[in-house]
Amino acid sequence: MDLPIFALLAQDGITNGAVYALLALSLVLVFAVTRVIFVPSGEFVAYGTLTLAGLQLGKPPATVGLLVGMGVVAGAMEIFACVRNGEAGRIPRRVAAWTGIPCVLAGIGWWLATPELPFWAQILVTLMLVTPLGPLLYRIAYQPLAEASVLVLLIVSVAVHFALTGLGLWFFGAEGSRTPAFSASSFEVAGVNVSVQSLLVVLTSLALIVMLYVGFGYTLYGKALRATALNRVGARLVGIPPNLAGSLTFALAALLCSFAGVLIGPFTTVYYDSGFLVSLKGFVGAIIGGLVSYPLAAAGALLVGLLEAFASYWASAFKEVIVFTLIIPVLLWRSLATHHHEDDE
Amino acid sequence: MVNRKSCAAFAGALALIATAAYADINVGVTLSATGPAASLGIPEKNTFELLPTTIGGQKVNWIVLDDGSDTTKAVTNTKKLISEDKVDVIVGSTITPNSLAMVDVVADAETPMISMAASARIVDPANPKTKWVFKTPQSDSLMADAIAISMKANGVKTMGFIGFADGYGDGWLAEMRRSAQTAGIKIVGEEKYNRTDTSVTGQVLKLVAANPDAILIAAAGTPGATPQKELAARNYKGKIYQTHGVANPDFLRVVGKDGNGTILPIGPMLVFEQLPDSNPLKKSAAEYINKYEAKYGKDSRSTFGGHAWDAYLLLSAAIPEALKKAKPGTKEFRLALRDSLEATKELVASHGVYTMSAAEHKGLDNRARTMIKIENGKWVLAK
Numbered sequence: 225m226d227l228p229i230f231a232l233l234a235q236d237g238i239t240n241g242a243v244y245a246l247l248a249l250s251l252v253l254v255f256a257v258t259r260v261i262f263v264p265s266g267e268f269v270a271y272g273t274l275t276l277a278g279l280q281l282g283k284p285p286a287t288v289g290l291l292v293g294m295g296v297v298a299g300a301m302e303i304f305a306c307v308r309n310g311e312a313g314r315i316p317r318r319v320a321a322w323t324g325i326p327c328v329l330a331g332i333g334w335w336l337a338t339p340e341l342p343f344w345a346q347i348l349v350t351l352m353l354v355t356p357l358g359p360l361l362y363r364i365a366y367q368p369l370a371e372a373s374v375l376v377l378l379i380v381s382v383a384v385h386f387a388l389t390g391l392g393l394w395f396f397g398a399e400g401s402r403t404p405a406f407s408a409s410s411f412e413v414a415g416v417n418v419s420v421q422s423l424l425v426v427l428t429s430l431a432l433i434v435m436l437y438v439g440f441g442y443t444l445y446g447k448a449l450r451a452t453a454l455n456r457v458g459a460r461l462v463g464i465p466p467n468l469a470g471s472l473t474f475a476l477a478a479l480l481c482s483f484a485g486v487l488i489g490p491f492t493t494v495y496y497d498s499g500f501l502v503s504l505k506g507f508v509g510a511i512i513g514g515l516v517s518y519p520l521a522a523a524g525a526l527l528v529g530l531l532e533a534f535a536s537y538w539a540s541a542f543k544e545v546i547v548f549t550l551i552i553p554v555l556l557w558r559s560l561a562t563h564h565h566e567d568d569e
Numbered sequence: 570m571v572n573r574k575s576c577a578a579f580a581g582a583l584a585l586i587a588t589a590a591y592a593d594i595n596v597g598v599t600l601s602a603t604g605p606a607a608s609l610g611i612p613e614k615n616t617f618e619l620l621p622t623t624i625g626g627q628k629v630n631w632i633v634l635d636d637g638s639d640t641t642k643a644v645t646n647t648k649k650l651i652s653e654d655k656v657d658v659i660v661g662s663t664i665t666p667n668s669l670a671m672v673d674v675v676a677d678a679e680t681p682m683i684s685m686a687a688s689a690r691i692v693d694p695a696n697p698k699t700k701w702v703f704k705t706p707q708s709d710s711l712m713a714d715a716i717a718i719s720m721k722a723n724g725v726k727t728m729g730f731i732g733f734a735d736g737y738g739d740g741w742l743a744e745m746r747r748s749a750q751t752a753g754i755k756i757v758g759e760e761k762y763n764r765t766d767t768s769v770t771g772q773v774l775k776l777v778a779a780n781p782d783a784i785l786i787a788a789a790g791t792p793g794a795t796p797q798k799e800l801a802a803r804n805y806k807g808k809i810y811q812t813h814g815v816a817n818p819d820f821l822r823v824v825g826k827d828g829n830g831t832i833l834p835i836g837p838m839l840v841f842e843q844l845p846d847s848n849p850l851k852k853s854a855a856e857y858i859n860k861y862e863a864k865y866g867k868d869s870r871s872t873f874g875g876h877a878w879d880a881y882l883l884l885s886a887a888i889p890e891a892l893k894k895a896k897p898g899t900k901e902f903r904l905a906l907r908d909s910l911e912a913t914k915e916l917v918a919s920h921g922v923y924t925m926s927a928a929e930h931k932g933l934d935n936r937a938r939t940m941i942k943i944e945n946g947k948w949v950l951a952k
Binding site: 240400491495497500502541543 | 605607608611764767769774778792798819822823
């Protein structure tokens, strides 16, 4: 192996690692606040790419229908909950929030989806359409069971993953799509070719990670989310509604994942079921961070990306085996190094 | 007395209804309309919706089940079709692993089966159970030979290989090693990747470093575009070959301009308009494709649907013969159907011309393949 090949592989690994880092962060985020292992994160990645690819064709993407459908289901659940709790007066406001807003966003997406739409606006529309699916999903699948044990929530997650994969096949079809690169140019640093596309991916991932850090450290909502993560009951006592915290977390996670989808679109063909493997690799990264530490999770994801790139060069037939075997020494080390607390459930 | 009489009449009527239902021909279909092979299974499923409901004056029920590209599910479907629906013949499944697993089940139940999957192993004559099994698609070996012949004609001395890390890729690698050796071509690199990989940079860098005259990508559907685009990004200048697994419009859409100049072997039906009028396949392929595109839109054709159509053509030729010997729904009918499938001679279908025999359950010959090239997003018959 000579230097240019090494540099190209490293670049490839870091680029993929940056995408996995976004997934790892969203997994840590969701787990910390809601104790949900966010298995369906990969589906949001696939939805992100496929929505953008749909907009590229100048047609309203299938996500519009999904958004309206989930909005209607969430609205119906709200009406049912209000009637059961004898709070019929709250129905109009709740329905406006849970059905009205998704429908309006879907309408905007529908209206904007023309071939003339510039590329940056297509990305914004994609994020606008996919992000609300996060809170809607939380409302439909997780909120009714928010107090359940981690295991129950994990089982729900697996079910949601299969449901979303099926919906993906229904809405986007079996075939995959690619999106064009943000930039096709490249430049040379010390004899090594660096593509602007890879640089953009790494920089935007980094920017998002910094934004998360700042958002969590210094804003009121960020602090509220952290408080919920530390102590749900305590947060509730000081007036933080846990449902709001859950919805907000899922919105953030959906935003991160759909952005990851936008970023990987130019590198690979994405299918309705591609997301799962991407999210598994993000999960390996998150496990390295013990599902609590953001910087460790990001570093772990980067390690996964690099390992994958070099493994695919040396032993492509065993690439996945090598990547997923990484989790065993990490788990061993974690179980030996950390003091085990008995779970209170 | 009246009572007894009406009872007898009622029983007689019941018996009549029972025989009528009994006499229908039931064709059980299991295919992969969801899961990883969905892009192959969906056109097949669409094709079954086009099929007539009578063959040789006899009513035919097409019972179509989805196995989700899953081997266990394919076997469950097959058992269900045989024991509950009492089918006379099984068609399916879409992919090789599923079809291989179904062979034992149909052989035990003495029910003929027509697979729509590629590998020649499904009908391996060395396995006595394959007495009941036939298949419609061109096998890997037929297509690998075509690639080796084309490479030799283009002056290729060394080749690289990158394929799926699954049965499809492995099957192709084995066939290509054999064909390349026969043609005197050296394989200088063998790489694997997964359908859902986000990057194949590592594998492609290694292949390009070996600098082969040509590279064969063994993949099915749009994932075949991933290495191809990476090869273009690495400025690979040699010839790129694909397999017939990528021949659908979505591949052209995804690969875009990086697909120009790619060569692949294919069933002639895909480019039937470009065939000379003397080719008997032109008419039969046109019949199927016109029917398909009338229902599912212009340029919606896919070669995979053709495999389902050919299974129907085999049946529509064999069933009238079998009907002469036995009634549908009986063991004798299934045996007669198997025998008449094996007796198929020079049946012109959409992909090729089938001639079966006891030692040959694939039935296709060189007429079932042709080399095509991608030029500006179109399939063009290679000269």
